Amino acid sequence: MSDLPVLEARGITKSYGHVAVLHGVDFEVRAGEVMAIVGDNGAGKSTMIKTLCGAVQPDAGEILLDGAPVRFATPLDARASGIETVYQDLAVAPALDIASNLFLGRELRRAGPLGRVFRMLDKPRMRAEAQRHMDELRFRLPAITNAVEALSGGQRQGVAVARAAAFARRLVIMDEPTAALGVRETGQVLDLIRSVRDRGLAIVLISHNMPNVFEVADRIHVMRLGRRVMLTSPKQSSMADIVGLMTGAIPAHAGASQPEEARP
């Protein structure tokens, strides 16, 4: 694990109209680690990660990729930098089939003039690769040509997770990737998170499931009301402490948000 964060955010502030959602949040994640973001509903977790992946533009603050300032105007910019995101609402087109959803926005074209001149899609290759990705995750799915709307909630989540894992080169951001999953599928996603981490990628995981967080997270970024109230790790804090901080039962103590205190 290197000490330089892959992705770092400083002083991120975001308001929607008069509603201030983020108040100068700092954030960092290093290669080969799982950084969990926890917090109550409405704490600003989804908004925070959306500013990291270009889906939302922060009002103030800066984002550094491998130490260099970057600005992601669109999610495409972030994807071009190797950052993939599983959004809380999955961001799939339910009427399209699994393979099309996996390659949505970066469809494969045929080799040769068919692809270059006639811009013809390479459907067989997209289907084969989609199948390969799903097999790697050991997700049980009906045929890859099925429309996503024909899948169960958990299977849909599998499609969204597979899409991110397949294309990420630096960082995978997952917003509640196990929310609709049963025990077996949750286990699969957690395994997947570990295997992606072991490939040396960084992972940001938002979850309300504390046991899951304690199972896979290397560090934990605790949010409350649009602020980071603590940066800690499963070794340093108990679940009860973290839940107390999230809900405000335990007041945030001074210095809690200094990352140096939370080296794993």
Place this chain on the structure above:
Amino acid sequence: MLGVGEATSTVATPRTGVGTRLLRQLALNPVAGSLFTLLLFCAIFSATTHTFLTPNNLSLIVQQSVIVGALAVGETLVILSAGIDLANGAICVLGTIVAGKLVDAGYPALPCLLAAVALCTAVGAVAGLLVSRLRLPPFIVTLGLLGIVTAATRLISQGGAFPVMDDLLAWSGNSLRIGSAPITYGTIILAGLYLLVWYMLTQTAWGTQVYALGNNPEAARLVGIPVRRRLLSIYSLAALIYGVAAWLALGRIPNADPNALQTANLDSITAVVIGGTSLFGGRGSLFGTLIGTLIVGVLRNGLTLEGIDPLWQDLVTGILVIAAVALDQLTRRRRT
């Protein structure tokens, strides 16, 4: 619009009634229902008239369907993107008037035709910009354009219809014979148009992205599809096709009439909807639109042959539209 959250939160309850199974089949393939309807009408009219199933009559049906059929191609693109285009007939008429006036003024025909098609495309680009940049509802944008373009057309033509006597502008009305059935060049151009746009929709990334942004615009944005650029291209391409339809219209009747095609917008929407394309966007096919166009053409032709009052044609078409949309709604509910 079917949101993802809505779709994930509802648990599918398996039911096995015959009606449900039929609905499920139709949901998976609404074109099958359209095809069945078309064959049913053809069977009825073949059985009850002597003239329906003759090469000449079938050729006539196709010729009568060419203009609405062409407008319906553009309408399909717009509806797939979860929009609606009320101005397509008006844009097409603008094309005929401008081409006719320019030729009348003594300019060579080809540049006149190209200028008219370019003007139509530009009007579509304006609609696309208003929808994509200002996020105005497509219904309102194209309703406004319907009024503006109609008024502009009357101003340019100074109110009256005039004949267009130019070989190139009227060329698509010429026909070649296959067996005893005359096939106009207009029909062949239309077939080419369907093939081309079918290819774009089903075999290119552009087409996949049109479906995706109609189906779930937020997801399309998040995965990095340039939604605004795509919308602009959809409305522009649709209007370019309306310009081609103007050329086909001059081939059919070599007369530029500012009062022509007043119900063409509704007729083309009818064809698209009867063809199984969802008004909510993201679902449907150009093949369905072709079938829908033919259903409307066959129905009008057959009822005329039966000697039934033309008002009944509108009535039956109206019922078909409502039935098609009702089916879409029903299957949509089952799907989630």
